[in-house]
Amino acid sequence: MSRVTGQPGIVLHTRPYRESSLLLTLLTPDHGVVSLVGRGVRGGSRGRSLQPFTLLRVSWSGRSSLGTLGSFEADTQFWFRGNVLASAFYLTELIIRLLEEREPHPRLFAGLCWALEHLESGPSDVLRRFEKLLLEELGYGLDFARDVSGEPIVSGRSYRLVPDHGFETAADGVDGDVLLKIGREAFAEPGVRRAARGLFAEALAAHLGPRPLVSRSLLVDHGR
Amino acid sequence: MGISPLIDSLVEAFQVLPGVGPKGAQRMTLHLLQHNREGGRRLAEVLGEAMSGVGYCSQCRNFSEEDVCRFCADARREDAALCVLESPADILAIEQAGGFRGRYFVLHGHLSPIDGIGPEELGMDMLTRRVEALAPDEVILATNLTVEGEATAHYIHDLLKDRVSRITRIAHGVPLGGELEFIDGGTIVHAMQGRRNFS
Numbered sequence: 001m002s003r004v005t006g007q008p009g010i011v012l013h014t015r016p017y018r019e020s021s022l023l024l025t026l027l028t029p030d031h032g033v034v035s036l037v038g039r040g041v042r043g044g045s046r047g048r049s050l051q052p053f054t055l056l057r058v059s060w061s062g063r064s065s066l067g068t069l070g071s072f073e074a075d076t077q078f079w080f081r082g083n084v085l086a087s088a089f090y091l092t093e094l095i096i097r098l099l100e101e102r103e104p105h106p107r108l109f110a111g112l113c114w115a116l117e118h119l120e121s122g123p124s125d126v127l128r129r130f131e132k133l134l135l136e137e138l139g140y141g142l143d144f145a146r147d148v149s150g151e152p153i154v155s156g157r158s159y160r161l162v163p164d165h166g167f168e169t170a171a172d173g174v175d176g177d178v179l180l181k182i183g184r185e186a187f188a189e190p191g192v193r194r195a196a197r198g199l200f201a202e203a204l205a206a207h208l209g210p211r212p213l214v215s216r217s218l219l220v221d222h223g224r
Numbered sequence: 225m226g227i228s229p230l231i232d233s234l235v236e237a238f239q240v241l242p243g244v245g246p247k248g249a250q251r252m253t254l255h256l257l258q259h260n261r262e263g264g265r266r267l268a269e270v271l272g273e274a275m276s277g278v279g280y281c282s283q284c285r286n287f288s289e290e291d292v293c294r295f296c297a298d299a300r301r302e303d304a305a306l307c308v309l310e311s312p313a314d315i316l317a318i319e320q321a322g323g324f325r326g327r328y329f330v331l332h333g334h335l336s337p338i339d340g341i342g343p344e345e346l347g348m349d350m351l352t353r354r355v356e357a358l359a360p361d362e363v364i365l366a367t368n369l370t371v372e373g374e375a376t377a378h379y380i381h382d383l384l385k386d387r388v389s390r391i392t393r394i395a396h397g398v399p400l401g402g403e404l405e406f407i408d409g410g411t412i413v414h415a416m417q418g419r420r421n422f423s
Binding site: 079080 | 243338343410
């Protein structure tokens with residue numbers, strides 16, 4: 001691949017580079033996470049639209065892992081505030097920490113677009129759905145229909161998560177009914193939301209390693 | 225493939241400067257050696273002194289070789305307003321523009337989870353202590369109008385909202401001399417949302 005034109009992309013991160021250039025990381029459907037140098041775009045009016053969470057139509061060139069940004073056009077610019085912004089940073093931090101560069105992820109791209117569009121209306125539902133999709137895309141999707149021994153997960157029985165394997169029956173775990181609801185993405189009940197949050201965090205932690213997610217620290221802890 | 229090892233290492237050393245590549249560094253090196261050895265000696269001296277002598281102001285985190293920088297030490301400045309900025313260059317920008325006589329606080333960056341920069345790296349504890357000691361009437365959030373600058377402003381707002389009666393954000397919208405036709409959509413949206421009574 002030496003030249004890509006007109007690919008949709010979402011800006012995940014930007015960083016100043018040299019005097020007037022910008023290093024940017026994008027998520028695209030056909031090329032996954034892509035790092036590009038935007039030469040001379042920093043500071044000018046052209047570069048101002050290259051902010052995180054901007055949906056672009058973008059062209060780039062270059063064979064190496066770091067391509068050169070060509071023409072681009074900003075499509076939609078999401079501008080979040082407060083805790084919704086912290087949630088949006090959480091999504092991009094997960095993607096950058098967990099995905100290999102240059103592996104196609106059309107489903108994840110569509111999922112991120114959907115998440116950014118809906119984040120404002122109900123952050124926690126959106127985050128859980130995105131985490132579920134991300135695990136699936138990484139190849140570690142959880143099976144909420146069957147346990148590790150292949151038996152159907154049933155309501156009234158208790159389960160616990162074995163990261164990267166699935167659920168096994170356990171004395172004091174999560175009720176099968178809750179797992180079935182998470183599987184259907186029915187996050188309406190607070191109990192289901194809480195359980196989903198815990199389970200996905202546990203499943204993702206196995207791949208994130210010991211370094212904590214910085215976006216979590218953006219939610220002001222008034223106890224300090 | 226240079227003239228001598230010492231010259232090579234000087235050419236290499238000059239390239240730490242932003243915007244200076246091998247060619248420029250070579251030009252600077254040869255210029256100093258050929259035409260201005262005295263200036264070169266002085267540069268080396270001052271550079272050495274500054275690198276070891278300049279630290280951070282204990283009150284506002286601005287660069288300073290004293291414990292307290294000249295903006296914090298200046299008794300004629302007003303304690304009523306504290307302006308929070310991303311970099312020392314922003315202080316210079318505001319000072320050169322004139323019109324602000326309050327105090328400053330420099331974060332030396334913005335929140336950027338992906339670069340691993342969280343609240344601790346930006347001296348938020350120090351900012352809280354500064355606000356408590358100074359007791360300003362107003363805290364002005366003058367971080368950049370970028371996604372990260374906005375995230376930083378929000379974080380500080382949440383952190384300080386119970387400690388200060390008035391927290392303001394610098395205005396953003398149509399620049400002086402700007403024509404609407406040539407302004408990007410995002411700026412127009414902000415300008416429309418942030419409109420003020422015309423008097």
